[in-house]
Amino acid sequence: MTTVRPAEPVLEAKGLKASYGPIQVIHGIDFVVNQGEVVVILGANGAGKTTTLRAISGMIDTGGSVKLNGEEIVGKNSADVVRRGVAHVPQGRGTFPELTVEENLRVGAYVAPKSANLEEDMQYWYDQYPVLYERREQTAGSLSGGEQQMLAVSRALMSHPKLLLLDEPSLGLAPLIVEGLFEQFAKLNKERGMTLLVVEQNAHLALGIANRGYVLESGEIAISGEASELMNNDAIRKAYLGV
Amino acid sequence: MQLFLQRVIDGLTNGSAYALVAVALVLIFKATTLINFAQGEQAMLGAFFALQLWMWGVPMWGAVIISMILSALLAALIERTLIRPFDPSDHLPLVIVTLGLFLGINALAGLIWRFDPWRFPELFPSGVAFSIGGANVTWYAVCTVLSAIVILGSLQLLLSRTKIGLAFRAVSSNLESSQLVGIRVGPTLQFGWALAAAVGTLGASIYVANPVLSIEPTVMLTVLVFAASAAALGGLDSLWGALAGGLGIGFIQSLLVQYAPFIPTELSLLTAVVVLLVVLFFRPAGFFGTAAVERV
Ligand SMILES: Nc1ncnc2c1ncn2[C@@H]1O[C@H](COP(=O)(O)OP(=O)(O)OP(=O)(O)O)[C@@H](O)[C@H]1O
Ligand SMILES: [Mg+2]
Numbered sequence: 001m002t003t004v005r006p007a008e009p010v011l012e013a014k015g016l017k018a019s020y021g022p023i024q025v026i027h028g029i030d031f032v033v034n035q036g037e038v039v040v041i042l043g044a045n046g047a048g049k050t051t052t053l054r055a056i057s058g059m060i061d062t063g064g065s066v067k068l069n070g071e072e073i074v075g076k077n078s079a080d081v082v083r084r085g086v087a088h089v090p091q092g093r094g095t096f097p098e099l100t101v102e103e104n105l106r107v108g109a110y111v112a113p114k115s116a117n118l119e120e121d122m123q124y125w126y127d128q129y130p131v132l133y134e135r136r137e138q139t140a141g142s143l144s145g146g147e148q149q150m151l152a153v154s155r156a157l158m159s160h161p162k163l164l165l166l167d168e169p170s171l172g173l174a175p176l177i178v179e180g181l182f183e184q185f186a187k188l189n190k191e192r193g194m195t196l197l198v199v200e201q202n203a204h205l206a207l208g209i210a211n212r213g214y215v216l217e218s219g220e221i222a223i224s225g226e227a228s229e230l231m232n233n234d235a236i237r238k239a240y241l242g243v
Numbered sequence: 244m245q246l247f248l249q250r251v252i253d254g255l256t257n258g259s260a261y262a263l264v265a266v267a268l269v270l271i272f273k274a275t276t277l278i279n280f281a282q283g284e285q286a287m288l289g290a291f292f293a294l295q296l297w298m299w300g301v302p303m304w305g306a307v308i309i310s311m312i313l314s315a316l317l318a319a320l321i322e323r324t325l326i327r328p329f330d331p332s333d334h335l336p337l338v339i340v341t342l343g344l345f346l347g348i349n350a351l352a353g354l355i356w357r358f359d360p361w362r363f364p365e366l367f368p369s370g371v372a373f374s375i376g377g378a379n380v381t382w383y384a385v386c387t388v389l390s391a392i393v394i395l396g397s398l399q400l401l402l403s404r405t406k407i408g409l410a411f412r413a414v415s416s417n418l419e420s421s422q423l424v425g426i427r428v429g430p431t432l433q434f435g436w437a438l439a440a441a442v443g444t445l446g447a448s449i450y451v452a453n454p455v456l457s458i459e460p461t462v463m464l465t466v467l468v469f470a471a472s473a474a475a476l477g478g479l480d481s482l483w484g485a486l487a488g489g490l491g492i493g494f495i496q497s498l499l500v501q502y503a504p505f506i507p508t509e510l511s512l513l514t515a516v517v518v519l520l521v522v523l524f525f526r527p528a529g530f531f532g533t534a535a536v537e538r539v
Contacts (some may be wrong), residue, residue, distance in 0.1 A: 057423065082425035096413050103403075107413045110406070111425030149446040159424065 008035045010163050010195045011056065012179040015064035016074075018048075018055040025218045028064060038189050038196045039229070041112065042240055043216035049199040052089050053165050054215065056197075057081050057088045069162065078103065079092035081213050083111045091171065092200075093152040097141030101151055103130050104140050109154030116160050125154035140161045146177035153184065157194075164188070166198045170205065178202065182209055203240035215240075248378035251495045256453075257469075258383040258493020259391035263446025264470035265485035267439040267475065269529075273480045274435045277337050281344035283444050285469030287322075288348050289314035289444025290451055290458055294363055303364040307448045310443040318440030322433045331418075332501070343365065352460035360457035366449060387449055394442060402482075409470050411435050415480075423519040457539055465512055469496065472519040478532020487531060492518065 011033040016027040016106055026048050033039045043049045055062040058073065058081045066074050072080050083087070096104050105122050112118070127134035129150045135143060140151055156164060166185070170178040188194040188210045200206035207213060207227045215236060216222040223233060230236050245449060246508045265287055269538035273281045279285075287346045292310035297303050322342065329336050367386035413421040422428060450466060451458040473492045477484025499514055500504060506514060522529065 031455040054287040059422070077425045078422035079425050082423060088423045090419065090423065094417060094423060096420060099409075099412060103409060103412070104289070107421075107424055107426075110410065110413075155424070208479050 009033065009067070010035050010037075010069060013056070013064065013065045014066075016052070016055060016066060018051050019053075019061045019063075019064035021061075025219050025243050026055060029214075029216070029219070029221050031214050031221065031224070033195060033197050036189070036193050037212065038185070038198065038210045039057055040203075040213040041197070042201070042203050042206065042212040042213060042230075042236070043197045044239070045201075047216040048219040049216055050155075050167055051219075053088060053090075053197070053199060056165060057086060082159065085229075086165060087156035087159050087161035087163070087170065088165040089152045089156045089167060091167040092147045093145075095140040095148050095155065096150050098139055100137055100139055101143070104151055104155050105132075105158055110157030115185050118158075120225070121158055121160075125157070130152065130163055146173050147172060149177070149181060155179070157188070161194075162196050163197065166196065166219065168199055168201060170200060170202045178205065183187040184204075185209055201240070203230075203236065233234075245377035245415030246501065247340065248376045250307055250501045252378055252380055252384055254386050254494035255490055256493070257450075257497065258454075258473070259387045259486075260450035260464060261469045261473045261490075261492055262391050262395060262486040263449065264443050264466055265473040265489050266313025266482055267443035268470055268474045269477070269479060269482060270398075270435050270439040272474070273336075273408040274432055275329075275331060275409065277334060277341070278471065279439070280341040280467070282347060282439065283447075283463035283470065284348035284352070285314060285318060286443035286447035286466075287460060287463040288352055288456070289353055289440065290315075290363070290447040290462075291460075293444070293448050294356075294361060294458060297364050303366060306364075307366065307445065310448070311444045313439035314440040314444040318436040319433050322436040323429075326436070327429055327432075336368070337383065349460055351481065356460060358445070358460055360459045362458075363448070363458045365450040365454060366452040368452060376438030381454075383453060387453075390445075391486060391489070394445065395482055396480060398442065407431070407434055409418075411423050411438075437440045453484055460486050467488055469493070469515050470511055472515045472522075474529075475519050476522050478529030481531040482530070484529055502503070 009032045013029060013031050015028045015030065017024060017028050018028060041049050041052060054060045056066055058076050058078045062074050064074065065072060065154055068084055068086065073084065096107065099107065105125065109116065109118050109121065132151060140148060142149060157203055169181055172180065183204050184197060198206055207230055210227040212225065213227055213230045214221050223236065264283060267282050268278060271277060292313050293306045296306035296309055296474060301309065305445040323342050338382055362475065372382045373380050386472065402412055410426045410431050411425060411434060414428055419430065441474045447463060450461060469492050473488035474485050475484045476491055477488030496511060496515065498512060
């Protein structure tokens with residue numbers, strides 16, 4: 001994909017550090033996500049991908065700087081970061097198991113702008129995923145893994161975010177479902193201009209929809225570049241593409 | 244038969260009051276998996292507020308409603324100053340805080356109103372509403388059971404139809420995700436504490452408005468035990484379970500008094516605890532609760 005490089009960064013991390021108690025896990029990393037881009041973070045288990053997203057969302061102890069549309073968000077709590085336009089679909093989906101599908105969507109719109117039309121937005125996602133419509137009265141806990149991921153993504157977008165963070169959306173899902181999800185992500189990006197930061201282990205799929213990528217190793221950025229470059233990078237091909 | 248019916252009616256009446264305190268326990272438990280041991284004392288204090296206001300000349304229902312609001316405000320203050328500073332995942336310090344509150348509120352009420360019984364104004368019409376099978380059903384019994392149902396129905400609506408209600412249920416269901424949708428967890432839990440205190444105060448006021456009872460600072464001790472058993476019987480995280488549990492406990496208690504006279508009344512509290520243990524042993528999630536099953 002040839003992109004007209006949009007210069008405006010939505011998210012800009014500089015010297016980002018994150019720790020769990022005394023243990024530092026992210027050791028000062030820099031990365032940028034520009035308006036309208038899809039950026040992927042690759043890395044092995046335990047590399048710190050989830051921690052990076054949690055740091056952005058203000059869920060853990062964070063140091064350094066993260067700017068969202070130019071505004072510093074390090075030190076702000078999750079609710080405040082979300083209110084500034086970040087939607088985060090956590091690893092393991094993070095739906096509300098005791099709430100119905102419809103209630104999950106409603107609560108997703110908790111910080112939606114006043115101009116948003118809740119019923120229309122809900123209908124949009126029911127049209128995208130008719131299975132969610134069929135199950136709207138069922139509790140989210142009774143959905144299959146794939147259905148929960150569809151719900152998690154729909155719920156995140158009910159808030160009309162400026163930036164969508166996705167943490168291993170493909171985890172534990174059948175290949176066909178994963179393909180459908182990634183098509184949805186590409187569509188969101190193209191049709192709605194949604195900016196995405198995606199953490200994935202499925203490098204092939206993720207690079208397929210991404211503009212750029214970073215490879216995280218033990219809390220530091222080892223490689224970064226255009227998606228097409230990364231796809232042809234020998235080290236990445238060996239480690240993440242299984243060739 | 245007549246005696247049996249009378250006992251059933253008495254049991255359901257007491258059980259409705261237990262249910263209201265049980266609901267207060269359930270509200271906080273659902274959100275925090277913490278049993279607030281001070282819930283009964285907060286409710287007792289609220290009922291004393293109502294009594295005091297009434298003695299100052301406020302009409303009785305006005306006094307009850309004002310005291311519900313006062314209790315809610317006090318609970319919000321307690322949550323903010325004594326609960327929120329502690330790590331929610333570490334229960335022991337929090338349990339100690341609620342036990343401290345229990346003792347503190349009890350002592351405070353004793354200081355102000357002395358450990359004496361006071362007559363509480365009647366909230367419902369007096370006398371017998373109707374008879375079935377020779378058993379008398381008083382207006383108090385009818386109104387108490389109806390109140391419990393109406394209050395639970397309203398709570399249900401509040402929790403399912405309002406934004407703050409939905410947020411409260413979201414926090415109860417998944418704390419981390421609720422932060423990720425932008426809910427401010429602290430104030431939302433504070434809302435839960437306030438709501439629980441208001442419901443508890445109403446429950447206590449209705450309970451002590453029973454013409455055969457009076458109010459004193461220790462009045463809620465036994466009620467709390469029955470309410471906790473009721474909540475466990477119903478499943479600790481289910482509102483309607485709390486009602487069913489309250490009615491069940493009231494019923495068992497009433498029948499034991501009648502048909503197991505060899506159990507001294509001093510031990511009737513213990514029977515509630517035994518029921519509780521038996522239930523928890525065979526059905527850890529109670530009869531209406533959600534078992535802790537998670538899909539990965
Ligand atoms: N809650 C926690 N407390 C302490 N250490 C943690 C915690 N969560 C993660 N870690 C540690 O931080 C490091 C990075 O974890 P992280 O979850 O960010 O990895 P990841 O790249 O997302 O891995 P995966 O692909 O398995 O999800 C790991 O060494 C992990 O053990
Ligand atoms: Mg992870």
